[in-house]
Amino acid sequence: MDETRLRHELREAALAHRPDHARMLARVERGLAAPAPVTRPVRPVNRWTGRRWAGVAAVAAAVAGVVGLGGLAATTLNGRTATPATVLPAPGPSARATATIDPGSNRWWAQSDLGLTTDTPVTGLTVELRIVRTPGVVSTGHWRTRPAEDFTATVAEEGRELVYRWTLKPGRTVPPGPHVFAGQYNHAEGVRDASADTYTAVLTGADGGRTTLDGDFGTTAAK
Incomplete structure (x- = not known):
């Protein structure tokens, strides 16, 4: 899969994603309670693989930023009290x-x-x-x-x-x-x-x- 197609699919997946806050919290709690994982030897990173995953990480970060900012904008808009339209006084008699x-x-x-x-x-x-x-x-x-x-x-x-x-x-x-x-x-x-x-x-x-x-x-x- 080329990098352009990968960026597209990651963006589509991020925009369609609706996080389940309850499940995320439960996973964090289970992770804190689990024993520390066994350290494994670090494998050499293939140059092409490293570049590919660096690109994937950059795309993911950008998509996450878009999703995060979109959520913030929506929250701000939905939580804002609507300002009533200004009503100008009627002109007086001439x-x-x-x-x-x-x-x-x-x-x-x-x-x-x-x-x-x-x-x-x-x-x-x-x-x-x-x-x-x-x-x-x-x-x-x-x-x-x-x-x-x-x-x-x-x-x-x-x-x-x-x-x-x-x-x-x-x-x-x-x-x-x-x-x-x-x-x-x-x-x-x-x-x-x-x-x-x-x-x-x-x-x-x-x-x-x-x-x-x-x-x-x-x-x-x-x-």
């Missing part, structure tokens, strides 16, 4: 916001407007206007272009800010289109700097996607 001081404001009173434009239906919405309590700032009211019964509206003083908050009630929907939320207040006579006043709008779509818009009134002044 919307834009613009903060301005209403042109009807005067030297004693002002109205801060948040223009909110939605491109898709919104099933959850919270809008906040935060007006810094500069001298004389006191709330005089608020309004929105959407139906009043669709929102829970509150006005509160939180630290140095007057906070107007509108929250869409469960089961209500804001349709696509332009909407306005306005907070009204008195202030000390003169030009009031509104650049520190801020807004936040959190919109939720029917699929759970969320969009947050926030900003300030820039250098806009309330007259």
